[in-house]
Amino acid sequence: MRRLLSHALPAFLLAATFLAAVPVAAQAAKDKRNAAVRGGISYATRADAMQFADEVAARRGLDPAWVRATIGNARQLPNVPRLMLPAPSGTPKNWQVYRSRFIDPVRIAAGVRFWRDNAATLARAEATYGVPPEIIVGIVGVETIYGRNMGSFRVIDALATLAFDFPEAHPRAAERQAFFRGELESFLSTESRTAENPLVPLGSYAGAMGMPQFMPSSIAKYAVDFDGDGRIDLVHNPADVIGSVASYFKGFGWQPGVAPVFPVSFDPTRLQKQVLLAPDIVPTFSADAFVAGGALLQGEALRHPGLLALIELQNGYEPPSYVAGTKNFYVITRYNWSSYYAMSVIELGREVRTAMEQ
Structure with missing residues (x-):
């Protein structure tokens, strides 16, 4: 994940700001690359991938050589496609087991620290977008334990793998593959406007990034520079994370003051x-x-x-x-289409709020 700058800034200022930050972050970026999950076969050898690169370049007005080189440097992640397959038919769901994965003392304690450290920003997000602190705290806690686990897959590898090698056994394979092709295109479009290396960002095996695990299209639509420093950073900047999660929920119709x-x-x-x-x-x-x-x-x-x-x-x-x-419960499921996920977000937020009041 990299810092994303406000699109309102002139192109030369974007480049200057990013280039100024590169030396400072060089060692950290190198360390991240060394820790990344390694892919296998390069997509440079795939005709379908190179054809897609040319189509994206034409649609988005990008440099075809840059798009080809970026996708060509992506590598297939052999184990990722199977992770996208649903559980075998007949596998019983268990809310209590699911809940126990996310509602635990470690996550609650981390949530209390996150809330206390960012209380003013959480209050401002609620005033601006109508989303209460416990929902934002619940999302960031469930997704990454407040930044502790943001993923170790190169985003370009994950998105390319799911764009070109999505498992055919999935019941909605065509639809999901089209989704990930759109996410790969969005990622390339955003990266083309920065001075950073598109091969560096890390995320989940599905290509989600940062503390809130935003997909590239969500970054483009909903991420905000909530502290006004001229850049959007969903990896290191809790203010941008908080504002962006609240912006996301408002974008999907969150109703202030309504219990989920x-x-x-x-x-x-x-x-x-x-x-x-x-x-x-x-x-x-x-x-x-x-x-x-x-x-x-x-x-x-x-x-x-x-x-x-x-x-x-x-x-x-x-x-x-x-x-x-309510409608707000449905809005939470726009983050992850699962009632179990939504209830985990709600209940983690409640538990953190209760711990805050003790």
């Missing part, structure tokens, strides 16, 4: 569970319709003016857990 979930129980004599579960995580039912379907709500939930979704969290062979999800 409400408790729910059931009236077995009237319960139409399959009807309530049919829309999955998409908020569909008014509070009145929810109650008419046999779901029991209390207090604020009964007065909620928006739509609700019944969220089921399976617990292996034990009975599932349920909550009523």
Whole structure:
């Protein structure tokens, strides 16, 4: 991951600022490269990859030789495609096990430190974007433990591997491969406007970068220079991380002051569970319709003016857990399309807030 500068700055100033930073960061960049997961075969030998490079250069108005050289220096990561495959059919989901991976003393303690160190910035983000601190703290904690684990794969390798060698066995292989080709193109477009080496940034095996693990297109659309220093740095600058996560959620329609979930129980004599579960995580039912379907709500939930979704969290062979999800729950799933992920973000944020108040 590299520092991304505001697009409003003149091109010569962008280059000057980046070049000034390069000597200072040279050793750190070298250390990162040495620690990176190594790829195998170079994409320079792949006709489909070089054709894609020419198409990107034409679409984006980039130097074809630079695009070809960048993609040509990408190397296939042999183990990454299998990591994209869903769990085998019949594998039981277990919310309690999933939760235990993210809600633990180490992450909570790190979250308390992050919140205390950045309290003023978190408050400013809430005032600016309407997203409460515990949601931002929950995201950064779940994603990277506040920057401790931002990934060791070269981003160019990860994106190229998934753009050109996405596993055909995946049930949505064509759609997902198209997504990663778009992300590779976005990465190249952004990198072309900097003076840094596009082979240096590291991230996850899916190409996500920085403390918040933004994909390249999310960086382009939602990342912000929240401290006003003229650059966007999602690796080292918590202010930019906080502002960018809040900007992301606002971009997907976060509603200030609305709880993401409400408790729910059931009236077995009237319960139409399959009807309530049919829309999955998409908020569909008014509070009145929810109650008419046999779901029991209390207090604020009964007065909620928006739509609700019944969220089921399976617990292996034990009975599932349920909550009523609002539009804000759905917004959290735009970060990662999983109700289990969203609940982990919510509950980590709650646990950190509770620890802060002790």
